[in-house]
Amino acid sequence: MTSQRKPRGPYRKGIERREQILQAALDVLAQRGERGSSLQEIADRVGVTQPALLHYFSSRDELLLAVVEQRDKLDPVVSEGLQKPGDAIAAAVQHNMDQPGLVRLFVTLSAAATDPSHHAHAFFARRYGKLTSRIAPGLAQGQQSGQVRADVDPERVARLLLAVLDGLQIQWLLDPSVDMVQLVETFTAMYTECASSEPGSVAEG
Structure with a gap:
């Protein structure tokens, strides 16, 4: 019987970063709504650039x-x-x-x-x-x-x-x-x- 392995290395870090961005977006949008928020604000909360954010979410x-x-x-x-x-x-x-x-x-x-x-x-x-x-x-x-x-x-x-x-x-x-x-x-x-x-x-x- 084999247990399911968790993603490792860069792939796991990519998943974790995507989840961090998603959580930051949830927090920002819950407070400000769509019109009152920006991709830059979400990126700043996670500590990444806006181009880096768009690597995980294409738009x-x-x-x-x-x-x-x-x-x-x-x-x-x-x-x-x-x-x-x-x-x-x-x-x-x-x-x-x-x-x-x-x-x-x-x-x-x-x-x-x-x-x-x-x-x-x-x-x-x-x-x-x-x-x-x-x-x-x-x-x-x-x-x-x-x-x-x-x-x-x-x-x-x-x-x-x-x-x-x-x-x-x-x-x-x-x-x-x-x-x-x-x-x-x-x-x-x-x-x-x-x-x-x-x-x-x-x-x-």
């Missing part, structure tokens, strides 16, 4: 898309699915509210990616399909445990949930007084309320 567009992908990996709903509907969604919404710059980048890039010729079009098209397939099983499990209404289709609810989350982000960016957590909880109640009274559930005595 600003490639770096921005990598940042959005990394943002998804840190999102509880995206990375873990939906095992506990209320808890997971609230955590994801709060996570996003703590980094408005990345929310703005996501909204801007996803809107632009609706153009089939856009460099991020394929990523976002795959993203929603993958997210639906991750969230729907958690909702189906919720139906079995009585947490989710039995008369709703898990895949349709998953699609609606993603639409609600994305739409609320736009409203929040336009008006920060919008309480995304509260509104998402209202939507969640629509497919969880009265779940305990569905056929086959055990009523409390």
Whole structure:
């Protein structure tokens, strides 16, 4: 039995440097947003020149898309699915509210990616399909445990949930007084309320 070897030498250093650049970009964009940041600022944080940065990310567009992908990996709903509907969604919404710059980048890039010729079009098209397939099983499990209404289709609810989350982000960016957590909880109640009274559930005595 052989263990998987970690990359060594220049290749490993290249991977580590790329991760450092990506983390610096996440930090800068979370604070300042796309328009308020520059490749030079990101390069300065890592201690490399801008040409060196572009050795790891061939363009600003490639770096921005990598940042959005990394943002998804840190999102509880995206990375873990939906095992506990209320808890997971609230955590994801709060996570996003703590980094408005990345929310703005996501909204801007996803809107632009609706153009089939856009460099991020394929990523976002795959993203929603993958997210639906991750969230729907958690909702189906919720139906079995009585947490989710039995008369709703898990895949349709998953699609609606993603639409609600994305739409609320736009409203929040336009008006920060919008309480995304509260509104998402209202939507969640629509497919969880009265779940305990569905056929086959055990009523409390």
